[in-house]
Amino acid sequence: MHVRGSLSQSAITSLLEETTAPIRVACRTPQDHLWMCSLWYRLEDAVDADEDDWRLQCATSARADIVSFLESEPEVAFEVSTNDPPYTGVRGRGTATIEPDPEKETLRALLERYRIGTDSTLAQNLLRAERDEVTITIEPAVVYGWDFSDRMRETGTEA
Template sequence: MHVRGSLSRSAITDVLEETTAPIRVACRTPQDHLWMCSLWYRLEDASDGDDWRLQCATSAGADIVSFLEAESEVAFEVSTNDPPYMGVRGRGTATIEPDPEKETLRALLERYHVGTESALARNLLREERDEVTVTIEPAVVYGWDYADRMGDTGTRA
């Protein structure tokens, strides 16, 4: 993974671990149109231990699944929604794997403070609902933090 921008590799990791805004994933449809989708994500260590990857969960029948099966290249962004803005964007490759036990989804329900007992969680965790894990392997990441130049425009929690 190639790291660019004003944030170090460890600062980028911190942003991704601490930010619970959804990841925005851009891909192409089979008709070669651009498509953007927001998904919950979690940071996962890669098998080599040096890098990380991003994992999302979605329904096996979601449009983005068929789009990514046809063309696996993606762009992505995770950024704060309130000033001063900061975030991480990049590009990479996505893979799709079945998640019959909904392990990724369960982890995301906890990460986004929904829990597994809410009405939303019960709906998503229905036994008959097929779930997949979308794993994004970043090739290039770019981190930024505009706190210095935005100064008094807002406060970071």
């Protein structure tokens, strides 16, 4: 993974671990149109513990449009950023893979990460036995991190 921008690799990792804004994933449809989708995400550590690399994992219904789009064309762009000033975030591009998640392990982890829990009406609806779930894993090729805190100090929007 190639890291660019004003944030270090460790600062990017921390920001992604701490931020619970959804990830915005851009892809192409089979008709070559652009498509954007917001999803919950979590960081997955690299398989090789000696590396600083990580992946982003999302959960969605196996019937979601984005699943068929990514099966057709797995290249994506993504962004995770704060919605309130001073703005910070991470954007990048990479490749997505899709795996079935019959036990809904990724979805359960995301329900906890986003503090929804598994007992809510929303969770119960998403965890229905008849709902087929998949995990989308994004392997970043390039990431770019930014933090506009310094240049936004004069606007009175510092953290």
